[in-house]
Amino acid sequence: MSGGGEAIGEEALRARVRELLAAAHPDEVDRVTFRRAQYDHGLAWVHFPEGYGGLGLSPGLQAIVDDEIARHARTTYADLVLNPIGIGMGAPTVLAYAPEAYKQALLPRIFTAEDVWCQLFSEPGAGSDVAGLATRAVRDGDDWIVNGQKVWASLAHRASWAMLLARTDPDKPKHDGLSYFLLDMRSPGVEVRPLYQITGDAEFNEVFLNDVRIPGDRILGKEGAGWRVAITTLMNERVAIGGYSRPGQGMAEKLLRLWREEGPSSPRGAQGRSAAEIAVLRDEVVRVHVESELLGITNQRTKDAMRAGTPGPEGSVAKLVQAELNKEITELALSVIGSDALVYETGYPLERVEAGERSLREFAKHDFLRSRANSIEGGTSEVMRNILGERMLGLPGEPRADKDVPWKEIPRGRA
Template structure:
């Protein structure tokens, strides 16, 4: 199928389901027609086409007059859960989970990070011990985005402490409603608690929820992480949209109030950021058009690193344009569990952007990955790589 035929198919599906269909019905129709992830197998949300053709589907939907955010309804589920379950799950896992992840009916979270193991996630210490057809999980995760909404989670735990750290991990799908799962909010500098601490006390997980083999959790986790960097790393949305559009709106409002010198300086800065945002967008489009079937590799870290650093520069520039006003917050600095981003002030976006260079792997880690795995530079010393996990000093 070529792009023109794909566009026709998309427009006919949109026409059938109706432009005003509820989100779940709309996404369900896309899934059934193979338009959810065109590179996925036929019957599982795809048409076995090149992933570069997904953009044609999204453009056709927008051209038909429906706003469509491919990921944000369930970013972790769609961006990371879908490819991981597709790659390592059984047919039963596929039937149970894939479509509901895409439609947003089942929200997913990712439980990798622990209090002492974020960048060094392979060193984590939450344990799962086998008990017949089940595993018993004890331990703690942290920074778990959206755990309070999640129906299922991607859980990485240690199943063998006596082998080197990367070799003793296993990866499970966790039903977040299982007895023994406790979720506590962590409030961020924004005043919201998007993420959580998650505690496990004798949580029973069926063996059938294992993804990959016992002890092969690092390989499965790597698939999740590579997809995470692509999901966080840039967008092919229309030119000038997203964060940069917020800066442009503010620039139009503030520019007339600046004196000549300030206006010249700030106009250079705004223009430079607009160009960087456009270069990032075009690079993402080029990357997607070169992408092949299967999961992404370490090159996904390029977009993640560049977009995280750019976001911070964009919101810094907004703060400078606002001057003193940028320090104002809603009265009382409300602490809410969740809030609607459509209502966020510039200062709140500025505060939230600080997390961009941490979430999904820090910028330092992205540079390490790019240096070692893309540019082939010598790796950093890893003294604990070959020794049993139990012998690594805590």
């Protein structure tokens, strides 16, 4: 095996991938065997240091590895499908803060997806204000005992490990009393329940923690320094989510298809609508199409500005516009469908998994409901407007009731 190093070029990297494939080929061995070999070759995440699944290279070079594997193998694995939270957020946090033994034990199993991970930050009483969370961790000898309720946890029902943020000192101001733990989800007292959404699906979970014991060496960072560790996780969340296709990408295209195939000018969509009604609807369809195109152009401007080294406010604008536009587009889709939107063909199954095949109409109706969350998840539109107002325009912040106040004295409603 050739040694890794800072100066490794693209060709050497590709050669190293071919060495990996000679040692373990994904078409021939099982997933865990192949991914473990990829980890041992430093090709799991090339920007990690040697010995931790990486080669100390620039993160951009991971694409070379993926490309070379795809050239020589039919079987490929997508990190974001296998273990999105573990690979996207867990691994960088473990690398930055976990004790050495945990790095060695956990990192390879994150990459092989033997251990799926989840994140336990949000609570019923702590959404936009996540640093105000109430889950308590209390010392018991060397261990910690945790009690509380977490919510909006994707993959918690499949996870072996969680990144847990809990309050260890309620007498300190809210950011200073938090600690960050690695939680074994198989511990006694951890209960996971599906959280049904307005769509009838359950993409997320509620997690109840009742006297859950966590060994003392599973605290990441120092006691009371959990917020700093959480920032590492959240920064990586942004990077990881950037890798997903943005929610709603192509929603406007779907609306145009719906109009052409099933809109008022089609036999099924006509429904005796007047010329005026059709004209008004058509104008709205074009309007949201234009805004969607302009959002795409704005994203392009963001990329160009970043390449030129002068990022502007365009990126922060995108999240807000996309969320609000998705709702408008899907509302309009229901107007285009007309009275038939009274019917919800798929029903509300109250199942974990989203239903499979859907027609264009069924998609539109489902998206109408699902898009309600776009302006809530990943930062509400109100929080986004605060960010734009305060960080981009320099407007002053609201007077705060929670600044320099012990957490336990901050007014709160009933969760």
